[in-house]
Structures are given as structure tokens and as C-alpha cells.
Amino acid sequence: xxxxxxxxxxxxxxxASVLRISTPLILPALGGLISELSGATNIAxxxxxxxxxxxxxxxxxxxxxxxxxxxxxILSGxxxxxxLAYFHLYLGADLILSGIxxxxxxxxxxxxxxxxxxxxxxxxxxxxSKAVPVINIPLIKDIPVVGTILSGHNIFxxxxxxxxxFVSIYLYRTPQGVHLRAVGENPEAAAxxxxxxxxxxxxxxxxxxxxxxxxxxxxxxxxxxxxxxxxTAGRGFIALAAVFLGxxxxxxxxxxxxxxxxxxxxxxxxxxxxxxxxxxxxxxxAATVLALVVYSIRQRxxxxxxxxxxxxxxxxxxxxLGD
Amino acid sequence: xxxxxxxxxxxxxxxxxxxSAALLLGFFITLLVSKQPLEAYRAFLLGPLSRFNxxxxxxxxxxxxTLVGLAVALVFKSKQFSLGAEGQILLGALVSGSIAxxxxxxxxxxxxxxxxxxxxxxxxxxxxxxxxxxxxxxNEIVSTLMLNTIALKLYDYFLIxxxxxxxxxxxxxxxxxxxxxxxxxxxxxxxxxxxRARFMSQTNITVMLYLTILAVLVAYYLMYRxxxxxxxxxxxxxxxxxxxxxxxxxQAIILAxxxxxxxxxxxxxxxxxxxxxxxxxxxxxGIGFEGIVVALMARNNPLFVxxxxxxxxxxxxxxxxxxxxxxxSREMVLVIQALIILxxxxxxxxxVIQQRVxxxxxxxxxxxxxxxxx
Numbered sequence: 245x246x247x248x249x250x251x252x253x254x255x256x257x258x259x260a261s262v263l264r265i266s267t268p269l270i271l272p273a274l275g276g277l278i279s280e281l282s283g284a285t286n287i288a289x290x291x292x293x294x295x296x297x298x299x300x301x302x303x304x305x306x307x308x309x310x311x312x313x314x315x316x317x318i319l320s321g322x323x324x325x326x327x328l329a330y331f332h333l334y335l336g337a338d339l340i341l342s343g344i345x346x347x348x349x350x351x352x353x354x355x356x357x358x359x360x361x362x363x364x365x366x367x368x369x370x371x372x373s374k375a376v377p378v379i380n381i382p383l384i385k386d387i388p389v390v391g392t393i394l395s396g397h398n399i400f401x402x403x404x405x406x407x408x409x410f411v412s413i414y415l416y417r418t419p420q421g422v423h424l425r426a427v428g429e430n431p432e433a434a435a436x437x438x439x440x441x442x443x444x445x446x447x448x449x450x451x452x453x454x455x456x457x458x459x460x461x462x463x464x465x466x467x468x469x470x471x472x473x474x475x476t477a478g479r480g481f482i483a484l485a486a487v488f489l490g491x492x493x494x495x496x497x498x499x500x501x502x503x504x505x506x507x508x509x510x511x512x513x514x515x516x517x518x519x520x521x522x523x524x525x526x527x528x529x530a531a532t533v534l535a536l537v538v539y540s541i542r543q544r545x546x547x548x549x550x551x552x553x554x555x556x557x558x559x560x561x562x563x564x565l566g567d
Numbered sequence: 568x569x570x571x572x573x574x575x576x577x578x579x580x581x582x583x584x585x586x587s588a589a590l591l592l593g594f595f596i597t598l599l600v601s602k603q604p605l606e607a608y609r610a611f612l613l614g615p616l617s618r619f620n621x622x623x624x625x626x627x628x629x630x631x632x633t634l635v636g637l638a639v640a641l642v643f644k645s646k647q648f649s650l651g652a653e654g655q656i657l658l659g660a661l662v663s664g665s666i667a668x669x670x671x672x673x674x675x676x677x678x679x680x681x682x683x684x685x686x687x688x689x690x691x692x693x694x695x696x697x698x699x700x701x702x703x704x705x706n707e708i709v710s711t712l713m714l715n716t717i718a719l720k721l722y723d724y725f726l727i728x729x730x731x732x733x734x735x736x737x738x739x740x741x742x743x744x745x746x747x748x749x750x751x752x753x754x755x756x757x758x759x760x761x762x763r764a765r766f767m768s769q770t771n772i773t774v775m776l777y778l779t780i781l782a783v784l785v786a787y788y789l790m791y792r793x794x795x796x797x798x799x800x801x802x803x804x805x806x807x808x809x810x811x812x813x814x815x816x817x818q819a820i821i822l823a824x825x826x827x828x829x830x831x832x833x834x835x836x837x838x839x840x841x842x843x844x845x846x847x848x849x850x851x852x853g854i855g856f857e858g859i860v861v862a863l864m865a866r867n868n869p870l871f872v873x874x875x876x877x878x879x880x881x882x883x884x885x886x887x888x889x890x891x892x893x894x895x896s897r898e899m900v901l902v903i904q905a906l907i908i909l910x911x912x913x914x915x916x917x918x919v920i921q922q923r924v925x926x927x928x929x930x931x932x933x934x935x936x937x938x939x940x941x
Contacts, residue, residue, distance in 0.1 A: 285706075285708065287708065331909055331912075331913050335913035336913060337909060337912040337913035338912050340648045340708065341859070341863065341908055341912045342908070342909055342912060342913070344650075344856060344859060344908065345904075345905040345906075345908035345909045345912075346905070347856075348856065348901050348904055348905040348908070349901065349902055349905030349906070351898070351901055352898040352899065352900070352901020352902045352904070352905065353898075353901070353902055355896065355898040355901075356596075356600075356896055356898040356899055356901075356902065359896045359898070360600045365896060365898075478716070481712050484708075484709060484712070485709055485712065485713055488706060488709050520724050520727075520728055522720040522721070522723050522724035522727075523720070523724065525720055526716075526717050526720040526721075529713040529714075529716045529717050529720075530713070530717060532709065532713045533699070533710055533713050533714065533717075536699065536703075536705040536706065536709060536710055536713075537699060537703055537705060539705075540699075540703035540704050540705045541703060543704075544703070544704070
């Protein structure tokens with residue numbers, strides 16, 4: 245039995261399926277990372293994904309143009325993020341509660357509109373919506389194992405990896421990225437240096453809206469080619485967890501999201517055997533709680549270490565003065 | 568009346584306006600999409616009172632919502648955003664349901680045991696994220712969301728692999744026997760026999776009604792009449808000040824999470840042993856988040872939680888009836904729910920009204936001074 249499992253895992257098809265399943269986690273997780281680092285926990289990733297997934301399908305079905313659908317999806321997600329940012333940053337609403345409200349509204353609103361448009365509350369199967377193209381990379385696609393793993397994914401999967409790289413450059417190598425992290429680290433200090441905390445967080449939330457939208461579009465225009473009610477199924481929350489599991493860094497977040505994808509794919513694999521899939525599906529969530537603990541302990545140890553070093557330096561200085 | 572002093576009145580007004588605005592918007596949406604909008608909205612607003620069994624549904628829902636609302640109010644009062652009610656409800660349902668099914672005790676022992684066990688498991692499932700938050704400063708939103716999913720997987724695992732009868736076609740337990748079900752709220756007295764039979768045949772309103780009223784009083788007492796409640800409110804108002812003032816912040820935070828879990832666990836027991844009388848999949852579906860709306864409308868005050876639960880339960884029951892009797896889907900209530908949260912939390916959304924009220928408040932002492940004669 246275990247041989248079967250291992251053979252399943254070490255196949256190129258399995259690796260490819262992990263990448264496919266991880267994509268709708270990586271993209272919103274990157275968005276969650278950006279807003280988290282600016283000091284605004286975006287709990288509405290889930291709702292933004294759902295709205296974008298819905299809008300993409302509807303617009304592509306009505307215009308019969310896949311790219312108009314994608315653009316409309318991104319814009320709709322940005323709009324939702326802007327709505328959240330407006331309520332939080334300008335009307336003083338609590339970010340967590342308004343995020344929850346956005347999620348509820350997205351769930352209800354998409355089902356409601358789906359019913360109005362199609363008369364069906366389950367899925368958009370009666371709408372002829374479009375799917376984004378699959379990319380077969382020339383040359384690489386003909387290499388036996390590597391080709392199966394790397395080639396033949398939809399554009400969102402490639403985008404997920406490219407954007408991870410972009411986001412890490414943005415956060416650590418550009419002045420805007422440094423400002424954004426400064427605002428998240430210590431808003432008062434950043435404000436005293438003349439940074440506009442509110443505007444920077446607005447920007448971060450909008451970026452997270454774009455990235456979460458891409459994740460949602462991946463679900464409805466690539467992974468599946470229709471919209472289903474509540475089709476995000478908690479992925480926005482998993483994405484948020486990946487941010488913390490990944491130690492709040494872009495590459496860590498990427499790896500964490502892939503880990504969630506791996507266990508999801510694994511539980512599918514085990515579903516055909518006698519192992520209860522629930523236990524396997526539980527692993528990444530338990531791992532996240534553990535990671536949260538490890539991260540917090542490390543954070544505290546670092547603070548203690550900093551304080552100790554400061555004290556030593558201070559002691560050395562006073563001693564030097566005393567001589 | 569202490570409760571109706573001016574700030575409270577202003578709060579009440581604010582919430583009333585938010586709810587009315589959300590309902591009005593819901594009506595406009597109905598106008599846009601429905602062929603018979605008036606009928607649809609009438610079903611939505613009056614449906615729950617139209618039949619006896621619908622009235623029962625409303626009350627049952629409100630009992631669950633009150634318990635969950637109390638759980639959320641307790642922990643939110645200390646400004647800790649635990650979203651763990653959902654998981655605590657699930658485990659409360661799982662544990663109480665298992666006892667109701669498998670522990671061979673007479674009903675008068677089995678039911679209390681199941682209730683206590685549900686509260687206990689809720690306590691533990693709240694203690695865990697509370698401990699992580701208090702001692703390690705681990706983000707409680709993420710930890711509670713993760714624990715919710717873990718609870719859901721545990722629930723599904725035990726239900727499907729251990730509790731479900733082997734020959735059952737779908738994932739549900741056997742229906743509980745009489746010894747595992749909460750008794751009707753009408754006592755089994757001879758002269759009440761007719762009434763009891765009527766309620767039992769059409770509704771599932773159980774003794775949980777009384778327990779919930781008790782829970783409201785206990786929560787209020789805890790929050791406003793005990794040192795723990797004082798610490799809780801202090802931490803919510805200003806955690807640095809609370810720490811400086813010598814409050815054991817860590818212990819209070821852990822307790823806030825854990826005690827909140829007790830109420831959520833009880834809500835789970837109500838779902839299992841009161842409403843469904845068996846364990847089913849997705850027994851709690853989203854009710855943890857609905858508890859947030861209830862607590863929010865009650866401004867985290869336990870005494871107002873039942874009122875806001877009744878109001879919110881009414882909307883939910885009404886939406887169900889609207890869907891069945893018109894062309895508008897029940898999800899509209901989710902949109903209304905979201906609008907209520909946004910309008911209630913957005914402090915500057917009704918600035919004009921607030922300013923007016925504030926101005927009147929300032930003007931009043933002057934007038935009463937001028938009219939000082941009486």
C-alpha cells in the first residue's frame with residue numbers, strides 16, 4: 245500500500261498537480277504578505293478572490309473575450325479592496341470586522357447575482373465562459389520528466405512564481421517597499437519621518453486586492469472553467485496562514501503555500517486508499533499553528549538578544565566614560 | 568434607568584439607523600431583481616410570524632445565536648479577535664452528540680453530562696489559542712482559523728469513521744434516543760400536556776431556552792460584577808494601561824478565550840441535542856461568523872445579546888421564507904448582514920447624526936440649568 249503512495253508522490257504528474265493546486269494559494273498569499281507587512285492584516289482575501297472569480301466568468305461569458313474577463317476580474321477585486329480600505333482607513337471601521345463583512349458580502353452577493361443571471365444557485369455552467377490558455381514551453385515540454393512538471397500549466401501558475409520574485413524585489417530592493425515595511429513595523433516612527441501611513445496602507449491593500457484577484461481568476465478561468473458558489477472554499481484564509489507559516493517573507497510564503505498544496509494533493513492521493521483523508525488534510529493547519537509558535541518564540545528571543553546587546557554596549561560605554 | 572443613559576441611547580440610535588439603512592438597501596435590491604418585490608419583502612419581514620412552526624424556527628435559531636453571540640462578546644470585549652467560535656461549536660456538538668448516543672445513562676444524567684462535556688471541550692479549544700496569544704503573542708486570528716479547520720476535520724473524521732451507522736447512506740449519525748435529547752421547554756405536567764404536545768410536534772424549543780437566559784445573566788455578571796470582568800474590560804480599553812495598573816494580563820486573556828469557548832460549546836450542544844437531534848455534516852456552517860454580527864449589534868453587552876440575536880434570527884428566518892415563497896434568494900440576507908457590520912463598525916459613517924446628537928447633549932445641561940426651577 246505504501247509503495248503505491250510513494251510511487252504516486254514521486255511521479256512527475258503528482259508534482260505538476262501540486263503546482264496546479266498551489267497556484268490559487270500562492271497568489272493571494274503574496275497579496276496577504278504585502279498588506280500584512282504594511283501593518284494591515286487582510287482577512288478579506290477570501291472575499292476578493294470570490295468576487296474576482298465571479299466577475300471574470302461573467303464578463304468573459306458576455307463579451308466572449310477571455311482577457312476582458314481577466315481585466316474585469318482584477319478591477320473588481322481591486323474595487324473590493326478599495327472598499328475595505330475606505331471603510332478601514334477613512335471611516336474608522338475595524339479592519340478585521342470589515343474584512344469579515346466583505347467576506348460575507350462576497351459569499352452572499354455572488355450567489356445572489358449568480359441566481360439572478362442564470363437562475364441557478366450552484367454554478368455558472370449555463371454561461372459559456374472562457375478559459376485562459378495553457379502554455380506549452382517549447383523544447384522543455386519535450387524533456388521527459390521535467391517537461392511534465394514545468395510545461396503545460398496555465399499562465400497563472402507561471403505568474404505566481406514570477407510575481408513572488410517581483411514581490412521580493414519590491415519589498416527589499418525598492419524605496420517604496422522599504423517604506424511599506426517601515427509603516428508596518430512602527431507606524432508612529434514612520435509617520436514622524438514624513439511617511440503617509442494611510443496612503444501606503446491603501447496602496448498595500450490595493451496590491452493585495454490585485455494578487456488575490458489573480459488567485460480567484462485562476463480558480464474560475466483555469467483550474468475550473470466555471471464559477472461555483474463558495475468555490476474559494478477557505479483558500480483566502482489558508483493563504484493568510486501561509487504568510488505566517490512562511491515567516492512573513494516572499495519565498496517563505498511561496499514554500500508554505502506549496503506545502504499546503506502538497507498536503508492537499510496528497511490527501512487526494514490517499515483518498516483512494518483506506519487512510520482517512522481528514523488526518524492528512526489536518527497536517528498543514530496543525531503545522532501553521534506550530535509555525536506560529538516557533539515564529540513567536542524566535543521573535544521574542546531576538547528581542548531579548550537585542551536588549552542584552554544594547555545593555556552590554558551601554559555598560560561598556562559607561563565604563564569607558566568612568567575611566 | 569442606568570442602561571438608557573445618553574451614550575447608550577446614542578449607540579442604540581446608531582445601530583437602529585444602520586440596520587434600517589441595510590434593510591432599505593435590501594429592499595432596493597429586491598426591487599431591481601424581483602418580479603413581485605412587495606410580496607418577496609413582505610415574506611421576508613413578516614414570514615417568521617406567519618405560522619407556528621416558523622415562529623419555532625425563529626426562536627430556536629435565536630437561542631443558538633444568543634449563545635454564540637455571548638461567546639464572541641466576551642472575547643471581543645477584551646479586544647482579542649478570536650474567531651474560534653466555529654471550532655468550539657463543532658467540538659461541543661461532537662462531544663455532546665457522542666455522549667447522547669453512546670453513554671448508557673438515564674436521560675436526567677446523560678443530558679447534563681453531555682452539556683458539561685460540551686462546555687468543557689469549548690473551554691479547552693479556547694484555552695489553546697488564548698495561551699498562544701498570551702504567552703507567545705501568536706496572532707489569534709490565524710491560530711483560531713487554523714483550529715477551526717482542525718476541529719472541522721476531527722468532526723468529520725469521527726462522524727464518518729466512528730459515529731455513522733455502517734449501513735447509512737449519507738454522513739449522519741443515528742437519531743438520538745429520548746434519553747439523549749434536550750427535553751421540551753414546557754414541563755411535563757398534566758395540566759400543560761396539550762401545550763407541550765403542540766410545541767413538541769411543531770418546534771424544537773427545549774429547556775435550552777432557560778439555560779440561555781441563565782447564560783446571559785452569568786455572562787453579564789462575569790463581565791460587569793467580577794474582577795475578571797473588570798480586567799477584561801480594562802484590557803479591551805487599553806492593554807498597556809491594564810498592564811501598568813498591575814493586572815495579570817496573560818491570565819485574563821487566556822481566561823477570556825477559554826470562557827468564551829464555554830458558551831460556544833454550549834451552542835454546539837444545542838445544535839446537536841436540541842435542533843437536529845443527530846450529528847450531521849456541516850452542522851455549524853458559518854454560525855461562528857454570524858455570532859460576530861450578533862455581538863456587534865449588541866455592542867458586546869451580554870444583556871443586549873438576546874435582543875440582537877432575536878433581531879438577527881428574525882432576518883435569517885425571514886430570508887428562508889422569502890426564498891421559498893418568491894423569486895428572491897435567501898443570500899440577500901448575507902448582503903444585509905455585511906452592510907450592518909460595516910455600518911455599525913464604521914465610526915464616521917453617520918457623522919452628521921452623531922454631531923447633532925452630540926450638539927443636543929451639550930445644549931441640554933445649559934437648558935436644564937436655565938430651567939433650574941423644577
